[in-house]
Amino acid sequence: MSTHPEEADAIFFSSVEKLVQRLYLPTSPQEVSQIETCLQELQRSDKGWNMADVLLASEDANVRFFGALTFTVKINCNWDSLKEAEYNEGPLVVKKLCTALVAYFLRSSASWERCLLHLICSLSEGEPVNYDLMMAEHYDVASRVVTSLEAPQLMTAIWFATTLVEEVGRTSSESRLTHQYHDRLQNNLGDFAQLLRTIMTLPIPESNKTLVEESIKCLQIWVVYGHGAWDDRSGQMQLTPLRALIPYTAPALWDQDLFEVAADSWTELLGTFGQFFPPESMEHLETFLTGPNAQDLLSLIVKGDYEPDARAYSRLLLAYGEAKLTDLARQSHTAKGIILIDSLMQLLAYDGYAGAEDDICTPAMEFWQAYAEFLIDEEHETDDQMEPWVGSARQYLLRVLERCWSKIRMPSEDIYSQWTSEAKGDFKVFRIDVVDLLQSVYTLFGASILNNLSNLALDALQRQLWLHLEATLFCLNALADSISDDDIADATLLTLFGSELFAAMTNGAIDVPSKTQQTAVSLIISFASFFQRHPQFLLSMLNFLFVAIRTSAVAAVAAKAILSTADSCRNALVPEIDALLEQVHNLLLAEELESASQEKIFGAIAAVIQAVPSEEQKIWSLSKLLAFVERDVQTCEEFAEYQALAVAEEKGLCALRCLVSIGKYLREPDDIPIDLESKPVSQDELYVATIWTSSQDRMVNDMAKIAGAMVTENGDVVELTCQVIRTGFRESFPGPFVFSPRFVEDYVISTSLRTPRLEFVLDTAGAMLSAHTRAGTTRIDLSATRFLVHLFQLIAEMEYNPTNEPEVSSSCIDLASKYIPHYLHVFLLSPEYRKHVMDFMLFTIRSMQCQEIMPRRSAALLWTGLFIRYDVKADTQLALHKILEQYGPLATQAIINNIGGDAVRSELENWANPLRQMVSTQIRSKQWIKDALFSDTFPSSKVGDAEKKQFLEQVMHLRGSKKSVQIVRDFWMACRGTSFAYTS
Numbered sequence: 001m002s003t004h005p006e007e008a009d010a011i012f013f014s015s016v017e018k019l020v021q022r023l024y025l026p027t028s029p030q031e032v033s034q035i036e037t038c039l040q041e042l043q044r045s046d047k048g049w050n051m052a053d054v055l056l057a058s059e060d061a062n063v064r065f066f067g068a069l070t071f072t073v074k075i076n077c078n079w080d081s082l083k084e085a086e087y088n089e090g091p092l093v094v095k096k097l098c099t100a101l102v103a104y105f106l107r108s109s110a111s112w113e114r115c116l117l118h119l120i121c122s123l124s125e126g127e128p129v130n131y132d133l134m135m136a137e138h139y140d141v142a143s144r145v146v147t148s149l150e151a152p153q154l155m156t157a158i159w160f161a162t163t164l165v166e167e168v169g170r171t172s173s174e175s176r177l178t179h180q181y182h183d184r185l186q187n188n189l190g191d192f193a194q195l196l197r198t199i200m201t202l203p204i205p206e207s208n209k210t211l212v213e214e215s216i217k218c219l220q221i222w223v224v225y226g227h228g229a230w231d232d233r234s235g236q237m238q239l240t241p242l243r244a245l246i247p248y249t250a251p252a253l254w255d256q257d258l259f260e261v262a263a264d265s266w267t268e269l270l271g272t273f274g275q276f277f278p279p280e281s282m283e284h285l286e287t288f289l290t291g292p293n294a295q296d297l298l299s300l301i302v303k304g305d306y307e308p309d310a311r312a313y314s315r316l317l318l319a320y321g322e323a324k325l326t327d328l329a330r331q332s333h334t335a336k337g338i339i340l341i342d343s344l345m346q347l348l349a350y351d352g353y354a355g356a357e358d359d360i361c362t363p364a365m366e367f368w369q370a371y372a373e374f375l376i377d378e379e380h381e382t383d384d385q386m387e388p389w390v391g392s393a394r395q396y397l398l399r400v401l402e403r404c405w406s407k408i409r410m411p412s413e414d415i416y417s418q419w420t421s422e423a424k425g426d427f428k429v430f431r432i433d434v435v436d437l438l439q440s441v442y443t444l445f446g447a448s449i450l451n452n453l454s455n456l457a458l459d460a461l462q463r464q465l466w467l468h469l470e471a472t473l474f475c476l477n478a479l480a481d482s483i484s485d486d487d488i489a490d491a492t493l494l495t496l497f498g499s500e501l502f503a504a505m506t507n508g509a510i511d512v513p514s515k516t517q518q519t520a521v522s523l524i525i526s527f528a529s530f531f532q533r534h535p536q537f538l539l540s541m542l543n544f545l546f547v548a549i550r551t552s553a554v555a556a557v558a559a560k561a562i563l564s565t566a567d568s569c570r571n572a573l574v575p576e577i578d579a580l581l582e583q584v585h586n587l588l589l590a591e592e593l594e595s596a597s598q599e600k601i602f603g604a605i606a607a608v609i610q611a612v613p614s615e616e617q618k619i620w621s622l623s624k625l626l627a628f629v630e631r632d633v634q635t636c637e638e639f640a641e642y643q644a645l646a647v648a649e650e651k652g653l654c655a656l657r658c659l660v661s662i663g664k665y666l667r668e669p670d671d672i673p674i675d676l677e678s679k680p681v682s683q684d685e686l687y688v689a690t691i692w693t694s695s696q697d698r699m700v701n702d703m704a705k706i707a708g709a710m711v712t713e714n715g716d717v718v719e720l721t722c723q724v725i726r727t728g729f730r731e732s733f734p735g736p737f738v739f740s741p742r743f744v745e746d747y748v749i750s751t752s753l754r755t756p757r758l759e760f761v762l763d764t765a766g767a768m769l770s771a772h773t774r775a776g777t778t779r780i781d782l783s784a785t786r787f788l789v790h791l792f793q794l795i796a797e798m799e800y801n802p803t804n805e806p807e808v809s810s811s812c813i814d815l816a817s818k819y820i821p822h823y824l825h826v827f828l829l830s831p832e833y834r835k836h837v838m839d840f841m842l843f844t845i846r847s848m849q850c851q852e853i854m855p856r857r858s859a860a861l862l863w864t865g866l867f868i869r870y871d872v873k874a875d876t877q878l879a880l881h882k883i884l885e886q887y888g889p890l891a892t893q894a895i896i897n898n899i900g901g902d903a904v905r906s907e908l909e910n911w912a913n914p915l916r917q918m919v920s921t922q923i924r925s926k927q928w929i930k931d932a933l934f935s936d937t938f939p940s941s942k943v944g945d946a947e948k949k950q951f952l953e954q955v956m957h958l959r960g961s962k963k964s965v966q967i968v969r970d971f972w973m974a975c976r977g978t979s980f981a982y983t984s
Contacts, residue, residue, distance in 0.1 A: 355426025480526035603661035663727025920960030
């Protein structure tokens with residue numbers, strides 16, 4: 001296979017670079033001689049020119065130096081061999097020569113302090129000048145040398161000065177080997193300043209404006225370098241000559257050919273080193289920005305003509321505005337201030353869409369945000385008396401907001417659909433920036449902003465300008481958290497929400513854009529507290545939401561709004577429960593509800609049902625709601641019968657999610673006052689057959705039908721069924737979701753290892769036990785016993801090996817942890833389960849020893865609980881003591897082995913916790929820990945007996961305090977043999 005010529009060249013030059021690097025390595029004189037001979041032949045070859053070019057681009061300073069040597073050789077020996085095309089590439093060749101000269105400068109052994117002066121003098125003489133003679137005769141750069149140079153020679157000097165500062169800037173000023181380059185460069189600063197000053201004052205012909213461009217760029221690079229290298233080095237601040245050069249570049253702002261490069265240079269210097277900018281140059285800049293040239297460029301921006309000079313002007317204007325923000329605000333009433341601030345406002349004047357058509361408005365917003373923050377800070381710092389300039393400065397913000405309001409208006413759907421994702425993202429960012437500015441301005445103007453926005457909304461509504469309305473509602477939405485609940489704000493909102501706002505958008509004859517509907521829905525969510533205070537608007541608002549939910553683009557946010565409204569205003573909506581149920585019925589008949597929206601709507605209806613005072617009315621309303629669920633269950637069964645399994649699953653899962661949502665929102669809100677005089681309901685009263693039994697039977701039947709419709713056991717069905725069951729665990733009074741313990745028991749023990757997501761079932765059993773440990777609840781020992789037997793069966797199915805089913809093993813251990821301490825007697829005192837308890841304890845120890853993270857952590861948590869001392873009956877305490885005596889040493893061995901290096905760093909606190917509890921409560925803990933540390937199974941050989949004894953003494957001395965965790969970490973590090981030493 002032949003190699004491509006470009007690949008062959010790359011291989012060749014790579015081998016040459018390696019050969020050069022070998023030249024600088026310690027080796028024998030014979031090898032050095034051989035390498036030099038080889039390289040000299042390569043230098044004289046036809047590839048010598050390209051080789052020099054490639055070597056100069058190397059990262060290795062020695063290789064770059066050799067590249068410079070090669071250029072010297074080729075120029076002296078083979079200049080005539082250059083092809084005409086290569087020779088005519090004059091600037092490229094000269095730049096490469098400059099790079100070669102800089103490589104000489106960067107030789108640590110060379111002493112070429114005034115390299116720039118030396119080059120200028122040699123260019124002037126037309127031949128190399130003796131460096132020592134030059135230094136002795138004190139050449140004057142300005143009078144005797146620079147004025148005699150032609151434009152190409154001046155360009156060469158500028159290119160060399162540029163390359164010099166760039167290459168030195170790439171070296172470290174802190175390095176012992178390279179800091180000298182920075183000192184040497186400083187010795188050339190005066191020569192550079194004289195060179196640039198001379199260039200900028202010489203009469204340059206029209207054809208040589210490129211020289212001025214390169215000079216301006218070169219100055220910018222020197223300034224950036226100087227601030228980084230000299231400004232931070234005490235005693236060596238040499239920035240004054242550079243600062244004095246900036247005014248010489250000012251005339252370029254008025255030159256059409258030079259404006260862009262000058263403006264970009266000044267923009268960077270202003271933005272990065274604002275204080276460095278001399279006052280004289282700032283005056284030049286203000287003269288330009290207030291003059292006709294700038295106004296012409298500004299008129300282009302207003303028209304949307306973003307040619308390069310117009311863009312450069314906008315960047316320069318914003319850099320000036322940010323640098324002089326304080327002065328601009330304080331002078332906003334003066335003639336000059338008015339022109340400058342008006343210019344900054346005009347950057348927002350173009351009618352194009354932000355991001356998609358106008359990318360200048362986004363950086364302009366950053367200025368106006370900073371402007372607003374300055375006025376806010378100024379208001380907080382000054383006394384009650386307002387400064388004369390403040391009024392005019394603040395008025396500009398209102399005008400800016402007006403322009404922003406016009407620029408955040410959404411485009412039509414046709415236009416928006418044609419935008420790229422980047423344009424859409426930029427437009428969204430601009431709207432967010434407007435939100436930030438609006439919130440800041442609201443701090444200054446308060447209710448007047450709200451009133452203006454309300455008037456804009458009402459005007460847009462009357463004229464049916466829906467995208468104007470959307471922009472206004474978007475702004476109002478942004479102020480939701482800033483607006484207080486006082487009478488002034490409420491009066492404005494009453495006018496807005498009391499208008500035809502919702503009625504107009506529910507008028508089927510009017511085509512309201514979905515984005516306007518979506519923003520209106522978001523406004524409802526944001527102003528939920530207002531509707532709580534003024535329930536008279538609930539019906540019109542909900543009618544609008546039930547219309548909006550039929551639009552797919554708005555459905556999700558509309559469903560969220562209906563749910564949040566019903567949840568927060570449930571008492572006010574009780575008289576409308578029938579109307580709400582009818583709305584749901586109509587939506588279901590029209591099949592216009594998506595699954596996620598249906599879940600939220602059912603939760604909303606359930607919230608209102610919860611507030612119904614009459615139990616009979618509650619049952620009736622809930623019955624109708626459950627009938628809607630049963631429609632989905634029936635559809636699920638029908639599709640399953642016809643083998644349309646995907647649709648059957650979708651309908652079944654939707655029904656279960658609706659039941660979960662109903663159960664969640666049928667609970668009493670957390671903010672309802674607790675009746676301290678009420679007596680807790682006993683277990684018999686809680687689970688006795690009640691008026692809710694019929695509803696429970698229907699739900700149980702529904703869940704069974706859904707499970708039966710699945711061809712195989714479905715993990716989502718199992719998980720959602722558990723969620724339905726758990727919704728009633730928090731209840732203190734009988735209700736439709738307060739299922740009897742017997743039902744929960746039967747469901748739990750009906751599962752096996754083949755049940756998908758079995759861990760959710762076991763977690764449900766644990767949650768039920770926890771629910772019956774709260775104050776005012778009764779214990780459910782029978783349920784605990786049946787759960788325990790099922791747990792033992794599952795562990796036996798796993799062959800007592802936690803790695804067979806890590807997640808199930810973890811859930812089994814977590815369930816056992818729920819028995820501590822309230823159900824410990826069930827766990828320990830049943831003689832018929834003693835063998836199973838022993839097997840389980842060994843199972844937990846194996847879990848701590850295995851490599852699976854979940855069982856390990858669960859087992860560590862269980863043993864932390866077992867080591868705690870509890871106030872339990874004597875027989876339970878005795879049984880626990882026997883368990884700890886029998887299995888405590890084995891558990892300790894597992895814990896210590898993990899601390900001794902088996903655990904990963906993130907687990908260490910999990911293993912420190914059982915150790916802390918053991919030390920603080922177990923009399924024999926010291927012996928257990930000692931035996932474990934000196935056991936043959938201890939995993940680390942990196943620590944000796946002394947370190948183990950020290951660890952033991954420290955742990956025992958701390959008696960389980962929080963500091964033990966750090967001791968565990970330090971010991972683990974030592975056992976792992978890391979670079980961290982063991983600390984006492």
